Amino acid sequence: MWWLARRIGISLLLMWVVATIVFLALHMVPGDPAEMLLSTGGAMPDAYAIAELRERLGLNRPILEQYGAFLIGLSQGDLGTSLVDDYPVAEEIALRLPRTLELIVAGTLLAVAIALPAGTFAAVRQGGAFDRVSSALAAVLQAVPVFVLGTLLILVLAQWLRWMPAGGYTPFAEDPVRHLVLLSLPAVAVAKGLAATIFRMTRASVLDALSRDHVRTARAKGLTPQRVLRRHVVRNALIPVTTVLGLQMGTLLGGTVLVEYVFNWPGLSTPLLRAVEARDYPMVVGIVITVSGLFLLINLAMDLIYAALDPRITRS
Amino acid sequence: MRKLWIPGAVVALIVLIAIAAPVLPLMDPIRQDVANRLAAYVPGSPMGRDEFGRDVFSRLIWGARSSLAVAFASATIAAVIGTALGLLGGWFRGVVEFLAIRGADVVLCFPPVLLALLVVTLLGPGTATLILVLSVLYLPGFIRVSFAEVLSARSQDYVEAVRALGARTPRILLRTVLPNIAGPVLVQLSLAVASAVVLESGLSFLGLGVVPPTPSWGLMIRGARATMEQAPMLLLWPCLALTVTILAMNLLCDAVRDVADKRGGGGAKKLRLVDRLLPGLFPAPAAPQPLLDVQGLTVEIATPGGIIRPVEDMAFRLDAGRTLAIVGESGSGKSMAATAIMGLLPPAARVADGVARFEGDDLLRMPEPARRKLRGGAMAMVFQDPMSSLNPVHRIGDQVAEAIRAHRDVPAGKAAAEAVELLKRVGIADPERRARAYPHELSGGMRQRVMIAMAIANRPRLLIADEPTTALDVTVQAAILELLAELRRAEGMGVVLITHSLGVVAEVAEDVVVMYAAQVVESGPVAEVFARPLHPYTRALLAAVPDGDIEPEGIPGVVPRPDAWPPGCRFAPRCGFATEACATPPPLEEFENHAVRCIRWRELSA
Numbered sequence: 001m002w003w004l005a006r007r008i009g010i011s012l013l014l015m016w017v018v019a020t021i022v023f024l025a026l027h028m029v030p031g032d033p034a035e036m037l038l039s040t041g042g043a044m045p046d047a048y049a050i051a052e053l054r055e056r057l058g059l060n061r062p063i064l065e066q067y068g069a070f071l072i073g074l075s076q077g078d079l080g081t082s083l084v085d086d087y088p089v090a091e092e093i094a095l096r097l098p099r100t101l102e103l104i105v106a107g108t109l110l111a112v113a114i115a116l117p118a119g120t121f122a123a124v125r126q127g128g129a130f131d132r133v134s135s136a137l138a139a140v141l142q143a144v145p146v147f148v149l150g151t152l153l154i155l156v157l158a159q160w161l162r163w164m165p166a167g168g169y170t171p172f173a174e175d176p177v178r179h180l181v182l183l184s185l186p187a188v189a190v191a192k193g194l195a196a197t198i199f200r201m202t203r204a205s206v207l208d209a210l211s212r213d214h215v216r217t218a219r220a221k222g223l224t225p226q227r228v229l230r231r232h233v234v235r236n237a238l239i240p241v242t243t244v245l246g247l248q249m250g251t252l253l254g255g256t257v258l259v260e261y262v263f264n265w266p267g268l269s270t271p272l273l274r275a276v277e278a279r280d281y282p283m284v285v286g287i288v289i290t291v292s293g294l295f296l297l298i299n300l301a302m303d304l305i306y307a308a309l310d311p312r313i314t315r316s
Numbered sequence: 317m318r319k320l321w322i323p324g325a326v327v328a329l330i331v332l333i334a335i336a337a338p339v340l341p342l343m344d345p346i347r348q349d350v351a352n353r354l355a356a357y358v359p360g361s362p363m364g365r366d367e368f369g370r371d372v373f374s375r376l377i378w379g380a381r382s383s384l385a386v387a388f389a390s391a392t393i394a395a396v397i398g399t400a401l402g403l404l405g406g407w408f409r410g411v412v413e414f415l416a417i418r419g420a421d422v423v424l425c426f427p428p429v430l431l432a433l434l435v436v437t438l439l440g441p442g443t444a445t446l447i448l449v450l451s452v453l454y455l456p457g458f459i460r461v462s463f464a465e466v467l468s469a470r471s472q473d474y475v476e477a478v479r480a481l482g483a484r485t486p487r488i489l490l491r492t493v494l495p496n497i498a499g500p501v502l503v504q505l506s507l508a509v510a511s512a513v514v515l516e517s518g519l520s521f522l523g524l525g526v527v528p529p530t531p532s533w534g535l536m537i538r539g540a541r542a543t544m545e546q547a548p549m550l551l552l553w554p555c556l557a558l559t560v561t562i563l564a565m566n567l568l569c570d571a572v573r574d575v576a577d578k579r580g581g582g583g584a585k586k587l588r589l590v591d592r593l594l595p596g597l598f599p600a601p602a603a604p605q606p607l608l609d610v611q612g613l614t615v616e617i618a619t620p621g622g623i624i625r626p627v628e629d630m631a632f633r634l635d636a637g638r639t640l641a642i643v644g645e646s647g648s649g650k651s652m653a654a655t656a657i658m659g660l661l662p663p664a665a666r667v668a669d670g671v672a673r674f675e676g677d678d679l680l681r682m683p684e685p686a687r688r689k690l691r692g693g694a695m696a697m698v699f700q701d702p703m704s705s706l707n708p709v710h711r712i713g714d715q716v717a718e719a720i721r722a723h724r725d726v727p728a729g730k731a732a733a734e735a736v737e738l739l740k741r742v743g744i745a746d747p748e749r750r751a752r753a754y755p756h757e758l759s760g761g762m763r764q765r766v767m768i769a770m771a772i773a774n775r776p777r778l779l780i781a782d783e784p785t786t787a788l789d790v791t792v793q794a795a796i797l798e799l800l801a802e803l804r805r806a807e808g809m810g811v812v813l814i815t816h817s818l819g820v821v822a823e824v825a826e827d828v829v830v831m832y833a834a835q836v837v838e839s840g841p842v843a844e845v846f847a848r849p850l851h852p853y854t855r856a857l858l859a860a861v862p863d864g865d866i867e868p869e870g871i872p873g874v875v876p877r878p879d880a881w882p883p884g885c886r887f888a889p890r891c892g893f894a895t896e897a898c899a900t901p902p903p904l905e906e907f908e909n910h911a912v913r914c915i916r917w918r919e920l921s922a
Contacts, residue, residue: 014425145514148559211662214704220696222688223688235709258518275437288434
């Protein structure tokens with residue numbers, strides 16, 4: 001239990017560090033941040049607009065006061081309002097976050113469901129036809145950038161074959177079937193990088209586990225090959241796979257931004273990209289903090305899974 | 317090496333083309349020509365024109381230039397600064413270490429694309445912003461790699477030696493430490509470049525990276541999306557260029573990593589979960605029969621240098637309730653013979669010849685399912701290293717119970733209770749609590765007791781113990797041997813004990829088989845063999861045992877390698893009695909219960 005409390009404490013500390021870095025980033029900009037945000041393509045921004053933005057962002061107040069107000073707002077779930085339309089950032093995020101989460105969960109489940117058995121099978125039949133084909137496929141998938149895959153899926157499945165809509169979103173409550181159809185392509189795109197990595201890692205760690213002495217012991221007990229594989233090979237191989245899964249989540253979250261853009265999935269990336277383009281700093285900060293928080297939360301969950309899989313972690 | 321050359325050549329070609337872009341006879345990549353908008357082919361434009369009538373081929377090559385420039389620039393900056401920070405942090409420790417390592421941790425708190433977008437919001441899109449963001453993103457990798465390498469290099473003898481000579485710190489870091497961490501840093505550099513190409517194209521695709529009209533693969537894909545129905549090739553070319561580049565870079569990274577990581581050498585062995593089987597051909601012989609009767613057992617391993625035979629023409633008999641010891645130096649084939657009998661040979665090895673009758677049934681020709689039912693049931697095995705032989709992620713009680721339930725249909729609760737009984741039986745104090753422990757929580761001796769508990773879980777009639785005490789302390793060794801002897805008496809098991817210790821043999825075994833270079837050189841009752849050794853090797857072994865005041869004599873030389881057995885008697889090169897006649901292979905001569913493989917044994921024992 002101590003271990004868990006400590007691990008949660010570290011996550012909270014990291015969350016605070018993330019918030020502080022994001023806060024400081026605005027002040028680390030060379031020159032006047034307000035001027036920087038307003039400048040587009042070299043044209044000198046209007047002095048009145050700069051003064052107004054400084055007031056809006058509270059840049060005229062002492063920095064510690066700004067920092068305090070920022071942290072207090074954050075702890076109450078107040079992320080300020082958009083510079084573009086004064087809409088509260090937190091409300092925009094609350095509307096969009098569930099859709100992004102749905103995509104992430106669907107992509108992760110898909111990746112694990114395909115790559116884990118495939119990697120295990122490839123390792124057990126090392127050098128066989130399945131192993132060679134799937135290993136090559138994983139290498140290619142790893143090399144195709146996520147937005148390239150997404151764009152090509154649309155080109156082939158939507159434009160040429162007309163099997164699928166090119167993208168968009170329908171709420172589940174409105175039309176569950178269409179919701180899932182629209183979810184499928186983005187979920188495949190999100191899953192691709194993760195699936196390739198999990199496949200390679202599973203294959204490698206199953207191969208490693210197969211050569212361990214304890215597997216020989218398990219066979220010496222007279223266990224069935226299936227049981228040896230499940231309980232003494234895959235169970236142990238899951239440990240390094242979990243580590244890699246955790247490390248990949250940052251890439252997955254970034255990839256989700258691109259996938260949402262490619263498929264017009266109205267998650268967090270729509271307001272994020274709009275805000276980056278419009279230099280809408282509060283909106284960008286709100287979304288970056290939210291997604292980073294999500295990232296820390298996923299890592300915490302991964303650590304818990306890891307500890308559950310490997311008794312050596314918490315007990316010694 | 318082939319793994320390194322092909323992707324290396326592809327990457328080199330792409331880099332060369334990108335560098336040479338200004339001097340190649342290409343059209344201006346940003347000159348618009350609306351008249352030829354989306355033209356599939358225009359003279360001088362083999363890949364046609366894009367949505368502004370710009371030459372696609374030229375843009376593809378210039379696009380490589382901007383992608384690679386950003387990737388190499390940011391990876392190099394990150395490598396230089398990150399390695400420097402890691403070096404200093406690892407060398408000076410203290411505050412420098414804290415700043416470098418914690419700084420790296422902070423960067424890792426952000427998903428990379430999100431951090432990039434935050435900076436783009438502040439500084440506006442552009443090549444300079446991209447390089448800044450990407451270098452920050454790859455800093456942690458270099459800091460961590462170089463930090464870890466410096467920590468281990470610090471304690472190396474060669475660094476200590478230079479320090480002792482009074483070299484100054486900057487000199488040590490640059491001249492001694494840096495060259496030795498170059499490998500891992502190079503691996504990290506190749507990973508960073510490959511990853512930077514992906515991120516750059518992604519951000520440019522979102523319109524937040526390279527600023528138009530500068531050509532970039534990401535921007536080309538972004539632009540072609542709008543017209544993908546009329547001009548799909550416009551989309552496919554940059555997609556292909558990007559994917560091929562990243563694929564080549566990834567493969568190169570893998571190859572570089574394999575080369576840098578020298579432990580990664582040694583080709584992968586072909587592994588299969590279920591062994592190849594031989595159909596049961598031989599009918600069971602008539603009783604009375606020994607518990608285990610091994611004849612002519614030969615094991616082969618196919619290696620790149622040809623077939624080697626780590627066990628050749630092995631033979632012995634074991635009766636119920638007796639202990640037979642197999643002795644020999646490392647590499648004599650004794651463990652390989654035992655794993656062959658159990659059907660647990662490593663995948664590269666196979667039984668080439670021989671029979672091993674267990675209660676009349678030939679184990680070597682038995683279908684795997686039948687042999688599996690015997691394994692852990694009627695015959696069991698205890699291995700040398702109890703730490704690695706137990707699964708670290710399962711409780712020991714569960715591992716023992718698993719052995720029970722593999723052979724008997726008992727409910728989980730009853731198996732667990734029985735497991736506790738077994739742990740008690742092998743002398744583990746407080747067995748209820750220990751059953752819930754994990755292997756790493758037990759001492760070495762206790763782990764070996766657990767292994768034995770697992771082995772005897774189903775009251776085996778044959779127990780093969782492969783150097784069960786080698787990995788243990790001397791005091792624990794005696795206790796384990798005593799346990800085995802006690803169990804053998806109580807259960808009436810036949811025990812095959814593999815060991816290199818003649819002291820152990822004298823103490824617990826009734827019969828002994830002496831192996832040398834894959835062959836049995838002498839076998840017989842322990843008392844007889846030890847009192848009157850017939851083979852020069854057995855004599856040498858006995859002379860090498862420290863005994864009272866007599867100085868032990870070492871055996872000159874080492875066991876020959878399995879791919880270089882001497883043509884005649886394999887012990888001849890190390891034998892003090894060897895003559896010319898020893899150049900022909902000696903047969904194993906058997907008489908009564910004693911056997912010896914030496915053509916001169918009669919004259920030598922006379």
